[in-house]
Amino acid sequence: AMISVPxxxxxxxxxxxxxxxxxxNIQPVVPISISKDWNLISRTIVPIIQQKGLQPGKSQFGxxxxxxxxxxxxxxxxxxxxxWGVGPAALLPTGxxxxxxxxxxxxxxxxxxxxxxPWTYGFLMNQLWDIGGDADISSMFIQPFLAKGxxxxxxLSLNSETTYNWKxxxxxxxxxxxxxxxxxxxxxxxxxxxxxxxxxTSPKGGAD
Numbered sequence: 001a002m003i004s005v006p007x008x009x010x011x012x013x014x015x016x017x018x019x020x021x022x023x024x025n026i027q028p029v030v031p032i033s034i035s036k037d038w039n040l041i042s043r044t045i046v047p048i049i050q051q052k053g054l055q056p057g058k059s060q061f062g063x064x065x066x067x068x069x070x071x072x073x074x075x076x077x078x079x080x081x082x083x084w085g086v087g088p089a090a091l092l093p094t095g096x097x098x099x100x101x102x103x104x105x106x107x108x109x110x111x112x113x114x115x116x117x118p119w120t121y122g123f124l125m126n127q128l129w130d131i132g133g134d135a136d137i138s139s140m141f142i143q144p145f146l147a148k149g150x151x152x153x154x155x156l157s158l159n160s161e162t163t164y165n166w167k168x169x170x171x172x173x174x175x176x177x178x179x180x181x182x183x184x185x186x187x188x189x190x191x192x193x194x195x196x197x198x199x200x201t202s203p204k205g206g207a208d
Contacts (some may be wrong), residue, residue, distance in 0.1 A: 019053025
């Protein structure tokens, strides 16, 4: 029942010889009660991007394509402690300055997780297919995650934001390690996180 508004900044390189990418994801998560037993959880991801070298000789700045997900989720965990949700996801052609795919895409999404003592683990997954636009999209996203609470609002987490392009048959597999700390800014609870990652696999010319 908690509304959160994460701001996630990522810096990555190298794309080609000297390319780089600055990415700020604004991703509000809003649970909406739709009945006594069910929530509808909305998550919107709006990327703001500055990049150089992803397209030869180009430096770009603007919005990327937004991703909208909805999960229908029981308000209470199952008897085994599983928290889950299923629903639709959509890629919206909001890109500017030639950054986006200029394509609509839709598909299913699922999330599942368990909390056992200080441990939280689970995965998020979606599959998107284009339904009109310039790009031919069939892309799967998988995000397994594992986190351990260290006490006093501190958490250590490990995840991968893996994508598979069914058209090119290429994987992009980053692994990220992060540390976070919850603190209070006035009356507002805020979680600050810092981390680093590396790419186990990426397409030729992609980030490494």
